[in-house]
Each structure stands twice: as structure tokens, then as C-alpha cells.
Amino acid sequence: MAMNERYEPQAIEQKWQTRWEEAGVFRAGKRPGAPKKYILEMLPYPSGKMHMGHVRNYLIGDVYARFFQMRGHDVLHPMGWDAFGLPAENAAIKDGVHPAVRTRENIDSFKKEIRSLGYSYDWTREVNTSEPEYYRWNQWFFIQMLERGLVYRRFSKVNWCTGCMTVIANEQVKEGTCERCESPVVDKELPEWSFRITKYSQALLDGLDELKEWPERITSMQRNWIGRSEGVEADFNVQGSDARIRVFTTRVDTIYGCTYVVLAPDHKLVAQVTTPAQRAEVDAFVKKMAAISKTDRTAEGATKEGVFTGAHAINPFTGQPVPIWIANFVLSDYGTGAVMSVPAHDERDFDFARKYALPIQVVVQPAAGDKLPSGDKLEAASTEDGVLVDSGEYSGLPSAEARKKMGEKLRAEGRGEPKVTYRQKDWGFSRQRYWGTPIPIVYCEKCDPERKGQPVPLEQLPVRLPEIDTQTVLTGKGEPPLAKVPSWVNTTCPKCQGPARRETETMDTFVDSCWYFARYLSPHYEQAPIDPKEAQRWLPVDVYVGGPEHAVMHLLYFRFWTRVMKLLGLSPVDEPVKRLVTQGIVNGPDGRKMSKRWGNVVAPASIVSKYGADTARTYVLFAGPPERDFDWSDDQVEGAFRFLKRVWTLAVQHQGVAGATHAGAYEGKALEIRRAAHKCLKRVGEAIERLSFNTAIAGSMEYVNALYALGTAETPAEKAAMAEAVRILCVVLTPFAPHLADEIAESYGAKDFTVTQGWPEFDSSLVVDDVIPYAVQVNGKLRAEIRVAADAAEADVRAAAEADERVQAAMAGKTLRKFVFVPKRLVNFVVG
Structure with a gap:
């Protein structure tokens, strides 16, 4: 098939995307005997518009x-x-459009943009977490x-x-x-x-040692x-009272130097221990702290402030009383809510x-060197x-x-015990x-007077979200939205x-x-969340790509969930991901992170329509190593397009x-062509x-320059070397510019897609x-x-020369009289 003179990506890209889809090229499971590779990018929230950060994330996985499909894996x-x-939901509150309607529209828009870039997804496994088929599980x-x-x-x-009028996780408070909305959090x-994720705290901590291919x-x-801490809990009796303050410390060796004890402002003992003389001051401080978030109270650099309660506690080792204070830097939900201060x-x-x-x-002096002065100095x-x-x-003991x-x-x-604590709290x-997913619990006054809740029978799942009048239910005010739907709230007790x-x-x-990564394995399986x-x-997932901002939310939660799936007999692994790749940010042309807020978003569609998907892909992958941020550059987009035109x-x-x-043999320019091709491969x-995509593309660019420099094949x-060279060029470009690669390969006689042809082995001698x-x-x-390694010894050079057919012909029937060796230049056989 003759190629057009001009490179017009719009004329070829849709054609190849359609062919790939119709042929099911990227459907997993077609090579059951081959080694597997599970490649995954963090699934997007469908906002309706892709940005270049999404493009980069998905390209790394693509x-x-x-590449692994070309290397013979079942991918x-x-x-x-x-x-x-x-x-x-917030958008629904603002404009009255039902969240389900907006979500469907956004998915359609997002999916269209994804398809336009030629990603190699197996769409037969697509999941939507807002569908009852998914949230049932x-x-x-x-x-x-x-x-x-565990619940x-x-x-x-x-x-x-x-602003959002809901609870948010600690990790979402900045x-x-x-x-999300930058409203105050109280x-x-x-x-x-x-x-009860804390039941797995130690297992999650130990598991980190096995994650050798995760960023440090x-x-x-x-x-x-x-936040694992090893220490002790110790009881300080409140002077003149039966109350005891239990503190946790990792440095009980310093307890003889404890000169005061501090309680969190909302500690349950504050009101009990505060003396009448200090009551007003303490109450005012407690009220003040209640209006400040714990994040602000404990932030680095925050001013430390506190109030004396008027009470004293007894040091369990010295027997001496120490004052009890309350202070902003102690939190009631961390440790015991009380600390001994040294x-x-x-x-x-x-x-x-x-x-x-x-x-x-x-009370602790350095083991060597200068001694510390007294406390007042x-x-x-x-x-x-x-x-x-x-x-x-x-005294005299090491710490x-x-x-x-x-x-x-x-x-x-009986005044305490050694203790291991964790900073992590239950989720x-x-x-x-x-x-969101309705919680499958019902409350019955007759069967459940304490309102602990009864689970919905499994055969009644899913508990579906009710249809609602958006204007009436999604107001952003008052009780939870579902409480405003009597026909849904009122139900029947599963017991009575x-x-x-x-x-x-x-x-x-x-x-x-x-757990979505596991549902992809069997998205329509009806007997369980996953087909074991x-x-x-x-x-596990072999390569997982996503942003580092998910380090202590999603990435920690789904490590926990994977262990639960193993407990339930659904998964054979403790850890969900073998290799984690965290991509950098794509900044706008102004150097700031692309955001609607800054008006600097570059839409993928605008690049695809002007330059084609392959240019967008090549530019983003060439702009820098995946883990680094980069600034968008229109000039460099043009550069990527010019490179593909040269190809x-x-x-x-x-x-x-x-x-x-x-x-026959290849020598001279033919050999140079082949050497350039195999070195590039x-x-x-x-x-x-090694995840160095920019280096890979740079190598392809140098290769193309070399082929141009070698000129016309005569x-x-x-000619045979050049034909091979162009076919290899299609191979190395397939992961980056797959539409271009397939179009050229077909023009050069390929009967199959480049991604299914395989990645050829390079010739080591070249x-x-x-x-x-x-x-x-x-x-x-x-x-x-002849060509030999620069450090080849004389014997190796001689052996290579003697193996050449033309040399053998010139020496046939003659006796070798002398062998002349001039390092790095020539050899001469003197015969007679």
C-alpha cells in the first residue's frame, strides 16, 4: 500500500483505533500459557474533562x-x-442536575477523550463504582x-x-x-x-519491607x-483524688526529670481535676481550643500555649507531686491524651x-563527651x-x-506496662x-433498642440508592440527604x-x-466480588501508576483491604501491587499546576485535533522522566510533531x-544501517x-537522524538493511506512537498489528x-x-581476520610466513 506524501495523523488514527477494538487486540486472557503482566493506572474520577496530568498517568501504563504484550506476556x-x-453531589446542590445524570455524561465525555489517544485498554472489563452491580459488593x-x-x-x-457538610478523613484536612473545597474544617x-484498620497496623508496617519496587x-x-512507638504506659495518681492519669512515653528512662504533666484540653479528667481558683481560666482555654482544629493546634511552628489546672499528680517513681497543665499540643485521640513532660x-x-x-x-547525661549543665543553664x-x-x-544505667x-x-x-502504640487511627x-454506597444496616426499636444496627440479609443486596427529587433532597443543609426520603428510610426489620x-x-x-483492581479480574462475576x-x-498488580498524593489514603487503605480479601479467601496475596510508579505533575505554560482555577489547562482534545494523538503521546513522554514535574511547552509539542513527520x-x-x-554478508553502509537499527532496538x-521513556524516545530520534545521514539505499x-531498519523503527515507536507505527508497518508489508508481532531480539554482534x-x-x-571490540586482544583480532572468507581465499594453498599486528589499525598476513 502506497503511503501519502504528507503525514496527516487525523487520516489514520481513528482507523487504527477502530481496527484495534474490532480485533480485540488488547483483551486479556488470550495467552493463557504465557507469563502475565497486570498493568494498572489509578482509575479517574470522571469530571468530564481530561487534563494532561491524566494523559501522562495513563501513558506511563500504556x-x-x-511493551510487555510485544515481549510475549498476557497483559x-x-x-x-x-x-x-x-x-x-456538590454540583447537584448548585445546579439541580442529578448526580447520576452528570456522572453518566462525564463518563461518556472522559471515555471519548481516552479513546482518542489510543490507549490499549481492555474495555470488556470496564467498571463503574456507582453502579449497583459494583457497590453491591x-x-x-x-x-x-x-x-x-472489623467494622x-x-x-x-x-x-x-x-462547605461539603460531611465528615472527611484526617488525610483530607490541609x-x-x-x-476539596477549601472550607474550614471543625x-x-x-x-x-x-x-478497624488498626488491627492490621503492624502487618501493614511489616509489609513495607517487602515493597522493594515502591518509591522510598x-x-x-x-x-x-x-507511627509505631515502643514505650510504656504509666499511671500518675492525682494528688488528693482517686483519679489516675495514664500517660504513654517512649522515654520512661527520663521520668525522674518529669516536672509537669499535660492533658489534652478535652481530656475527660480536665473538669474533675481543675481547682475552683483555676476554673474560669481553664474553661476559657478549653473553649478557645474547641474552636481551633487539631491540625492547626499541632502544626509545625504553631505557638505552644497552655493553662495550669491548679492540680498536681504524683510521679510514680519519685513520689513527688508535679503540676497538671492543659496545652494545645496534646490531643485526646493520640496516645492516652496525656503526656509526662521532661x-x-x-x-x-x-x-x-x-x-x-x-x-x-x-536526668540523662551523654555517654561520652561534655556533660550537660544544670537545668537552669x-x-x-x-x-x-x-x-x-x-x-x-x-542511676548509672544506659537509657x-x-x-x-x-x-x-x-x-x-500494677502501675503501668510496656506498650506499643500506633499513630494510625481506625478509619x-x-x-x-x-x-455513595448505602450502608446496609437497619435499626429496629424492638429487636435493637441500643441502636447497634442489624445488617441487611445478603440475599437482599444491593441496597440501592433511591430515586430522588434533587431540589428537595440535595440541599446541603440539615440531616443527611437519605433521611429526607421516607419511602426509602422506612423499611422492614429482617428479624421481626x-x-x-x-x-x-x-x-x-x-x-x-x-478493591476495584480486583473487580477488573471478573467484572460480571455473580458469586463473589472476585473470582478466586x-x-x-x-x-498482584505488576505495575501501578498514580500520584504520590495518595500515599496515606488510597495506597494505605487498599493495602489493608487486600489483607481482608485474603482473610475472606478471595485473594492469594497480602500486597496488592508489586511495582508502584508515581508520576510528576504537568504544569501549565505559566509554570503553575494545571487547574481551572488558574485558567492554564491544556485540553488533550485541542492537541489531538491539531497534531494527532501520537504527537500528544510522544511529547508528554519525552518531556521528562515520569516521576518529575514538567512545564507545558507549545514549542516542544511542535518539536514532537516535526519528529513524527521526519519518521x-x-x-x-x-x-x-x-x-x-x-x-549474503552485510558490509559498508549496509552494515552501518543494521548496526544503527539493532543498537536502537x-x-x-x-x-x-527502567522507566526512562524520554531516553527511549531520544534514542529513536538519534536513530532516525542516523538513517537520514546514511542516505539512499542502493x-x-x-536495501534489505534499510527495509529491516524501517520495520525496527515501527517496533520501537509502537509504545509511544502506535498509530504511526501501524500505518508505516502495514505499508511495509506487515500482516498484523505491530503490538502483536513481538519485540525482536537484537543481534548482539551488531x-x-x-x-x-x-x-x-x-x-x-x-x-x-573486519570490526572487532576496541579492547580485543591480538589473538582475537587474528582469529576474526582468519575467519573472513575473502582472507581465506587469498591465503589458500600458501604458507604463513609472518603475522603483522598494528593495534587499532591493521593486520597483515605474509604468505608464500
């Missing part, structure tokens, strides 16, 4: 999916929609976990977004505001449903979030003690381990040994919104068949994304040699494997970088030229 590369969530998981004690109801202080006490910054963030050996305690003129007592806290001083019977002995004494005397997942009421809260949308046989085949023109110029073959393949060997030519003479007359 390159891998195509699973699915796509779906994280379709529940606040944006659609969220409810099934809830009931299974409820039966196993429970609690009253707790939650983060209440004053500097006291909601990361503490509010509400009943909520929670997942992500595993570090998860370690810090889980200002000589803790920076925060030191600053607080200096501010309020509290005593400072040194100390300039900063000393936080390192050392040797105990002024610590009674423990570690003292901690062990002190913990044992507390346990023996409160109930939300006061409509557009009497009147009952449904739970009106819905699940956090992070539940949807906890498919889980055995495909899990097209090169293929047009040499189309006449498409069917050329050659059975090797370089691009290795670059893709001899049969040169890819040695440090190769030099040697002139081979017989009796001083040039007979051949």
Missing part, C-alpha cells in the same frame, strides 16, 4: 502494557470510573467485616467540613481546611461507622503515618517550660540516649537498659451524603418483620477504590525497498524497562558500542575489513 490493562463522590464486604469485628459503630470527634462529635518516599510516608530531654517540653517558667531537671533540650543520673536506683527495667517495675506493681468511613429504619449515611468513596481463580492468575518522510522515501531481502527496550544489501575497524591485508594488499 507504554508498559504495549491485563483495564480502565474504569471512580464515579461516586462529593463533586457530583461494597455492602457485602461491610457485612463480612462486621461479622469479623464497628463509635462516637468520636470527626473532621467536619463546613492546614485546617478541606482539600471538630464535631458524631456517631460513625469505622473500619511513599513507604516512608506510610511508616510515619502508621523539658531537659524533649524540645517541645523545653520550649513550654521556658515560656511558663517551669522547672527543668537533667541548659540552652536546649538533649534528646539522645545516654546514662541516667539523679534517677534513684537506675535502653533503664527503659526495660522501669517498664518491668511498672507492670509488677471512620460513614458520610452524610447521598452519592416489624417497622424499621435504614441507616442514612453512605460509605466513604475510598471504599470503592480499595482469576485472582490466582492475575494478582513519516523517511518511510515514504524508502518505501520502494519495503520487500527487499539479502542472503537494544537501547529503547532497556530504557522502557545495493541489494543496503550492538557493541566500542567497535573499531581493522584493515586486513595479505602480503600488503587489502583483502577485507
Whole structure:
């Protein structure tokens, strides 16, 4: 098929996308005996408009999916929609459009843009988390976990977004505001449903050691979030009272230097221990702290402030009374909500003690070097381990040994115990919104007077969201939206068949994304969320691509959920992902992150319509390593387009040699063509494997320049070499510019898609970088030229020369008299 003279991507790209889809090229499971690769990108929330950040995310996975398919793997590369969530509901409150309507419209728009870029998705596995077919299994998981004690109801202080009018997770609070709508977040006490993720804290922490192919910054963030601390809990009796304050400390070895105890402002003992003289001041401080979010109170650099309660507690080791304070930096839901303060050996305690003129007592001296001065002369806290001083019977002990002995004494005397604590808290997942998974619980006054809730029978799942009048129900005010739908709320008790009421809260949308990767394996399976046989085949995910901002929300939650799936016999693995790739941000032309807010968004459709999908793909992948941010550049988009035009023109110029073959030796220019081709094949393949896509494309560009420089193919060997070179060019461009690659390959006689032809092995003899030519003479007359490694020894050069057919012919029937070796230049056989 003759190629057009001009490169016109709009004339070829839709054609190839249609052919790929009709042929089912990217459907997984077609190679059951081949090794598997599960390539996945984080599924998008369908806002209706793709941006270049999405394009980059999906391209990283697409390159891998195509490459591994070419390398002979059975590849699973699915796509779906994280379709529940606040944006659609907030939009409904604003403009009255039902969230389901808007979501369907957005998915259609988003999917159209995805298809226009030629991604290699298996669309037969598409999932939509807002469909009852999907969220039925969220409810099934809830009931299974409820039966196993992994779901429970609690009253707790939650983060209440004053804009979204719902609870949000700790991780979604940024500097006291909601990361979604930037409205203030306040503490509010509400009943909520929670997942007991803390039961898995240690397992999640230990599992990080096995994630060798995850970015270190992500595993570090998860370690810090889980926050394992080894220490002791110790009881400080309140002087003149039966009350006891239990504190947790990792540095019990410093307890002889404890000069005050601090309670959280909302600690349950504050009101009890506060003296009448201090009541007004304490109440005012408590009220002030209640109006400030805990994030702001404990932020780095926040001013430390507190109030004396008037009460004292007894140090369990010294027997001496120490004052009890309340302060902004202690939180009731962290540890025990109380801390023992040792200002000589803790920076925060030191600053607080200096501010309020509290005593400072040194009780740990460095094991070597200069000794610390007395507390009143100390300039900063000393936080390192050392040797105990002024610590009674423990004086002279190293810190570690003292901690062990002190913990044992507390346990023996019933005044405390060694303890491991975690910063991580259980995951409160109930939300006061409509557009989410209904929680499958009913309340019956007769059967459940304590309102613990009864699960809906499994055979009644899914509990579907009711149809609603958007204007009436989605007001953003008052009780949860579902509570405003009496026909849905009022139901029948599964036990007594009497009147009952449904739970009106819905699940956090992070539940949807906890396990979606497993639903892709069998999206229409009716017996369970996952077909266990498919889980055995495909899990874990081999490569997962997404933003680092999900490090301690989605990525931690779905590691937890994978362990639950294993507990339920659904999954064979503890960890969902083998290799995690976190992509950088695509900034707008102004250097700021692309956002509607800044008006700097570049729509993929505008690039595709002007330059074609392959240009958009090539530019984004060439702009920099996947993990780094880059600034959008229209000039560089033009550059990518010019490169693809050069590829097209090169293929047009040499189309006449498409069917050329050659059975003889390759030398001279023909050999140079082949060397350039195989070196490029090797370089691009290795670059893709190490996630260096920009380097791979750079190698392709250098290759194209080399082919241009070699000029017209004239001899049969040169024509055959050039035909091979163009076919290899199609191979190396397939992961990046697949439409162009398939069009050229077809013009050069290909009977199948490039992605199904395979990735050929390079010829190792053609890819040695440090190769030099040697002139081979017989009796001083040039007979051949050979190429050998630059560091080849004389014997190796001689052997290569003797193996050449032309040299053998010149020496036939003669006796070798002398062998002359001139390093890096020539060899001469003297015969007679």
C-alpha cells in the first residue's frame, strides 16, 4: 500500500483505533500459557474533562502494557470510573442536575477523550463504582467485616467540613481546611461507622519491607503515618483524688526529670481535676481550643500555649507531686491524651517550660563527651540516649537498659506496662451524603433498642440508592440527604418483620477504590466480588501508576483491604501491587499546576485535533522522566510533531525497498544501517524497562537522524538493511506512537498489528558500542575489513581476520610466513 506524501495523523488514527477494538487486540486472557503482566493506572474520577496530568498517568501504563504484550506476556490493562463522590453531589446542590445524570455524561465525555489517544485498554472489563452491580459488593464486604469485628459503630470527634457538610478523613484536612473545597474544617462529635484498620497496623508496617519496587518516599510516608512507638504506659495518681492519669512515653528512662504533666484540653479528667481558683481560666482555654482544629493546634511552628489546672499528680517513681497543665499540643485521640513532660530531654517540653517558667531537671547525661549543665543553664533540650543520673536506683544505667527495667517495675506493681502504640487511627468511613454506597444496616426499636444496627440479609443486596427529587433532597443543609426520603428510610426489620429504619449515611468513596483492581479480574462475576481463580492468575498488580498524593489514603487503605480479601479467601496475596510508579505533575505554560482555577489547562482534545494523538503521546513522554514535574511547552509539542513527520518522510522515501531481502554478508553502509537499527532496538527496550521513556524516545530520534545521514539505499544489501531498519523503527515507536507505527508497518508489508508481532531480539554482534575497524591485508594488499571490540586482544583480532572468507581465499594453498599486528589499525598476513 502506497503511503501519502504528507503525514496527516487525523487520516489514520481513528482507523487504527477502530481496527484495534474490532480485533480485540488488547483483551486479556488470550495467552493463557504465557507469563502475565497486570498493568494498572489509578482509575479517574470522571469530571468530564481530561487534563494532561491524566494523559501522562495513563501513558506511563500504556507504554508498559504495549511493551510487555510485544515481549510475549498476557497483559491485563483495564480502565474504569471512580464515579461516586462529593463533586457530583456538590454540583447537584448548585445546579439541580442529578448526580447520576452528570456522572453518566462525564463518563461518556472522559471515555471519548481516552479513546482518542489510543490507549490499549481492555474495555470488556470496564467498571463503574456507582453502579449497583459494583457497590453491591461494597455492602457485602461491610457485612463480612462486621461479622469479623472489623467494622464497628463509635462516637468520636470527626473532621467536619463546613462547605461539603460531611465528615472527611484526617488525610483530607490541609492546614485546617478541606482539600476539596477549601472550607474550614471543625471538630464535631458524631456517631460513625469505622473500619478497624488498626488491627492490621503492624502487618501493614511489616509489609513495607517487602515493597522493594515502591518509591522510598511513599513507604516512608506510610511508616510515619502508621507511627509505631515502643514505650510504656504509666499511671500518675492525682494528688488528693482517686483519679489516675495514664500517660504513654517512649522515654520512661527520663521520668525522674518529669516536672509537669499535660492533658489534652478535652481530656475527660480536665473538669474533675481543675481547682475552683483555676476554673474560669481553664474553661476559657478549653473553649478557645474547641474552636481551633487539631491540625492547626499541632502544626509545625504553631505557638505552644497552655493553662495550669491548679492540680498536681504524683510521679510514680519519685513520689513527688508535679503540676497538671492543659496545652494545645496534646490531643485526646493520640496516645492516652496525656503526656509526662521532661523539658531537659524533649524540645517541645523545653520550649513550654521556658515560656511558663517551669522547672527543668537533667536526668540523662551523654555517654561520652561534655556533660550537660544544670537545668537552669541548659540552652536546649538533649534528646539522645545516654546514662541516667539523679534517677534513684537506675542511676548509672544506659537509657535502653533503664527503659526495660522501669517498664518491668511498672507492670509488677500494677502501675503501668510496656506498650506499643500506633499513630494510625481506625478509619471512620460513614458520610452524610447521598452519592455513595448505602450502608446496609437497619435499626429496629424492638429487636435493637441500643441502636447497634442489624445488617441487611445478603440475599437482599444491593441496597440501592433511591430515586430522588434533587431540589428537595440535595440541599446541603440539615440531616443527611437519605433521611429526607421516607419511602426509602422506612423499611422492614429482617428479624421481626416489624417497622424499621435504614441507616442514612453512605460509605466513604475510598471504599470503592480499595478493591476495584480486583473487580477488573471478573467484572460480571455473580458469586463473589472476585473470582478466586482469576485472582490466582492475575494478582498482584505488576505495575501501578498514580500520584504520590495518595500515599496515606488510597495506597494505605487498599493495602489493608487486600489483607481482608485474603482473610475472606478471595485473594492469594497480602500486597496488592508489586511495582508502584508515581508520576510528576504537568504544569501549565505559566509554570503553575494545571487547574481551572488558574485558567492554564491544556485540553488533550485541542492537541489531538491539531497534531494527532501520537504527537500528544510522544511529547508528554519525552518531556521528562515520569516521576518529575514538567512545564507545558507549545514549542516542544511542535518539536514532537516535526519528529513524527521526519519518521513519516523517511518511510515514504524508502518505501520502494519495503520487500527487499539479502542472503549474503552485510558490509559498508549496509552494515552501518543494521548496526544503527539493532543498537536502537537494544537501547529503547532497556530504557522502557527502567522507566526512562524520554531516553527511549531520544534514542529513536538519534536513530532516525542516523538513517537520514546514511542516505539512499542502493545495493541489494543496503536495501534489505534499510527495509529491516524501517520495520525496527515501527517496533520501537509502537509504545509511544502506535498509530504511526501501524500505518508505516502495514505499508511495509506487515500482516498484523505491530503490538502483536513481538519485540525482536537484537543481534548482539551488531550492538557493541566500542567497535573499531581493522584493515586486513595479505602480503600488503587489502583483502577485507573486519570490526572487532576496541579492547580485543591480538589473538582475537587474528582469529576474526582468519575467519573472513575473502582472507581465506587469498591465503589458500600458501604458507604463513609472518603475522603483522598494528593495534587499532591493521593486520597483515605474509604468505608464500
